[in-house]
Amino acid sequence: MSEHGTAATSLASTVSEGIGAALAPVDAELARRFPGDPGTRQPVHTVYVPGDAVTEDTVREWGEAALALLDQHAPDAASLAAVLGLGDELAGPVHDRVRAKLEREPVEDLRIDFEDGYGPRPDAEEDAAAAHAARLVAAACGTEGAPPYMGIRMKCMEAAVRDRGIRTLDIFLTGLMEAGGLPEGLVLTLPKVTYPEQVTALVRLCEEFEKARGLDNGRIGFEIQIETTQSILGPDGRATVAPMIEAAEGRATSLHYGTFDYSASCGVSAAYQAMDHPAADHAKAVMQVAAAGTGVRLSDGSTNVLPVGSQAKVHDAWRLHHGLVRRSLARAYYQGWDMHPGHLPTRYAAVYAFYREGFERAAARLAAYAGQAGGDVMDEPATAKALSNYLLRGLDCGALTGAEVARHSGMTRADLDTLTGRPGGAR
DSSP, X not given: OOTTSSOOOOSOHHHHHHHXXXXXHHHHHHHHHOOOOOOSOOOSEEEEEETTTOOTTHHHHHHHHHHHHHHHHXXXXXXXHHHHTOOHHHHHHHHHHHHHHHHHOSOSEEEXXXXXXXXXXXXXXXXXXXXXXXXXXXXXXTSTTOOSEEEEEOOOSSTTTHHHHHHHHHHHHHHHHHTTSOOTTEEEEEOXXXXXXXXXXXXXXXXXXXXXXXXXTTOOOEEEEEOSGGGTBOTTSOBOHHHHHHHTTTOEEEEEEOHHHHHHHTTOOGGGOOTTSHHHHHHHHHHHHHHTTTTOEEEOOOOOOOOOSSHHHHHHHHHHXXXXXXXXXXXXXXXXXXXXXXXXXXXXXHHHHHHHHHHHHHHHHHHHHHHTOOOSOOOOHHHHHXXXXXXXXXXXXXXXXXXXXXXXXXXXXXXXXXXXXXXXXXX
16 A cells, blocks of 8 residues: 555655656756746847947937837828738737837847947957947836846857957946946847857856956846857757857847858858748757756847838838738747837737737637636646746737736636746846
């Protein structure tokens, strides 16, 4: 008889205890390597602005320029829906939310660029630009309309620009500390990574800065840009994304796909370099599997087709961008890059339509799952978690309201946080 009840068993308790002891290191390794999603808000995009071009008015100017384009080329819900192929039920809510977003928070994640978008400059000039960037970020944090995430992209760890990149990072972080400390929404980006050792080098830099300024160990995290073939497949034929995540020692926050550098490194001609090229899909599939469960998030790249010129050209560029963003969302790439203010209307239109068109169905499935009420789909806990994450992402970006979600699912945001394992308060 089992000590737990009347069911008969044959194995002594020492067998289970022995297996538990043998697997304890594996349990610890799983917890370390695969902690799951961090449960915080993920921005829907990243806007890159060169370090010499960014000002305290940049975000406002992007929002105003995006609104002007929207008013000129799709001034009402019907015209935007006609351009993008939105259904009648989505047209009004999407158009209204896009306008409100561009007025309230046009940029969710601002990256001040000291790499390709900035280029080589005299040291004194880049020193001054890095210090200026720190002052701008420090002054903007917490102000109305400011991006919740801001930071810089430094130069890479290759020998020719390594010292310059390190110095720029040091000046920027030091400037933030002198202005009051590192903001919660700080994001740093390491480009053109080819070997895990380059990631390790940035980890050491972060550690040294934390020691020098009395910060907690691990306070500084960073993104890894995947834009070289070596970051997908090493010279020995092994996939290299996972070793790069491991080399970050828990500091990697996301992987960003670099559309044009990666395409060029694969030999793709300029006319065919795009987010939906087969070479891009392969790289992003490798990234996705490597990052799954690690808490490291994914960002797609960008299109360089800008919505400028005649109305016909603007509409064509909008349709292209909207379709690419929708494609990324369907493939679980919930973030991407935007290169021009004209990309903002279609970024938010695609994101809002994606969440609004499916939220009633997702909410109903969650309600059935929570109430064990059956229905035409029988969901498992993993699917319920995915449905909850879908609704939470819609809430985070402004596509949905808490009242809408509660009305259709019977759940509060706190209930959704519990289902996904979020700590709550992810805003």
